[in-house]
Amino acid sequence: MSEALIETLLKAPYVAKFGVRFERKGDELTGVLPYEEHLVGNPLVPAMHGGAVGAFMEIVASAALLASQTLVRLPKPIDIAVDYLRPARAADVYARAIIGRSGARVANVRVEAWQGRREAPVATLHGHFLIKPEPVDN
Amino acid sequence: MPESLQELLNRLAPLIVDGSPHAQALGLALDGLGPARATMRAPYREDLIGDPETGVMHGGVVTALLDHACGVAAFSGLGAKETPATLDLRIDYMRPAEPGRDIIAEAECIRAHGLIAFVRATAHDGDESDPVATASAAFMVTRPSREAAERVRKAIESGALS
Incomplete structure (x- = not known):
């Protein structure tokens, strides 16, 4: 658990601007993106901006990596692939990450985002992040 | 004489940012719009910093900028309809x-063919040969997006968006 860095992540101006928060049960995190009008991409659908949902899932991936181990700096995205499954409506978005593998330098993470029903995700993300774990003393 | 694609794009250009609350919230700007092409800018802003230690803007800004620019290029590539x-x-x-x-x-x-459009994009901070990020995206005209486009067309015709 990298408690201080999770705080740094949440207090980063961009993350704070969009009001992202986390609900924690032990080391399991659910990210919450509270609905705001400024998240809307197209007001006539109205659907949330794909970029906003993608960015939110990136934040949840970083937070999950920080919650699962002690890192000395924030994870940096190397690449991400986002699939948009259905329009994100005018409602809060939730997301949870699964860490596929977390090595000495790189972590592989999958994130699923949903609104009303967990079984009906609005988007999924698959990405690689550069990480720096705390050195282990021998 | 029927309106050319470029004339139609010029007419719709103000809606590219003003029609999207999230693009406005990030302060995105449209630098160029042509047939199957779009150039957009995310001005540096302190309230969009992702890592306070380095002052680097959050990756999410790049994600939203690329998503928006790719969407606009796809829209243009599909004939702006x-x-x-x-x-x-x-x-x-x-x-x-x-x-x-x-x-x-x-x-x-x-x-762009039928309902599908494929887009490539590069993001840079001044030198195009030294990219910050590259993107590859696919877009599709869906039923909700088609209904939304119809509402925009009606709103434009009624003068509500001009």
């Missing part, structure tokens, strides 16, 4: 953007 929805978006983050510099995304729709 239908508003497509993002099917998928893949981004490679090459390096952090320089703090203090605007990020510019150049998107090109390399193929």
Whole structure:
């Protein structure tokens, strides 16, 4: 658990601007993106901006990596692939990450985002992040 | 004489940012709009910093900028009639953007046929040969996006958006 860095992540101006928060049960995190009008991409659908949902899932991936181990700096995205499954409506978005593998330098993470029903995700993300774990003393 | 695609794009250009609350919230700007092409800019802003230690803007700004620029290029590539929805978006983050510099995304729709459009984009902070990120995306005209485009068309015709 990298408690201080999770705080740094949440207090980063961009993350704070969009009001992202986390609900924690032990080391399991659910990210919450509270609905705001400024998240809307197209007001006539109205659907949330794909970029906003993608960015939110990136934040949840970083937070999950920080919650699962002690890192000395924030994870940096190397690449991400986002699939948009259905329009994100005018409602809060939730997301949870699964860490596929977390090595000495790189972590592989999958994130699923949903609104009303967990079984009906609005988007999924698959990405690689550069990480720096705390050195282990021998 | 019927309106050319470029004339139609010029007429719709003000809606590219003003019609999207999230694009406005990030302060995105449209630098160029042509057939199957779009150039958009994310001005450097302190309230969009992702890592307070380095002052680098959050990766999410690059994600939203690329998604928006790719969507606009796809819209143009599809003849500026239908508003497509993002099917998928893949981004490679090459390096952090320089703090203090605007990020510019150049998107090109390399193929549009029927309901589908394929787009490639590059984001840089001044030098196009030294990209911050590259993206590859696919878009599709869906039923909700088609209904939304119809509402925009009616709103324009009634003068509500001019």
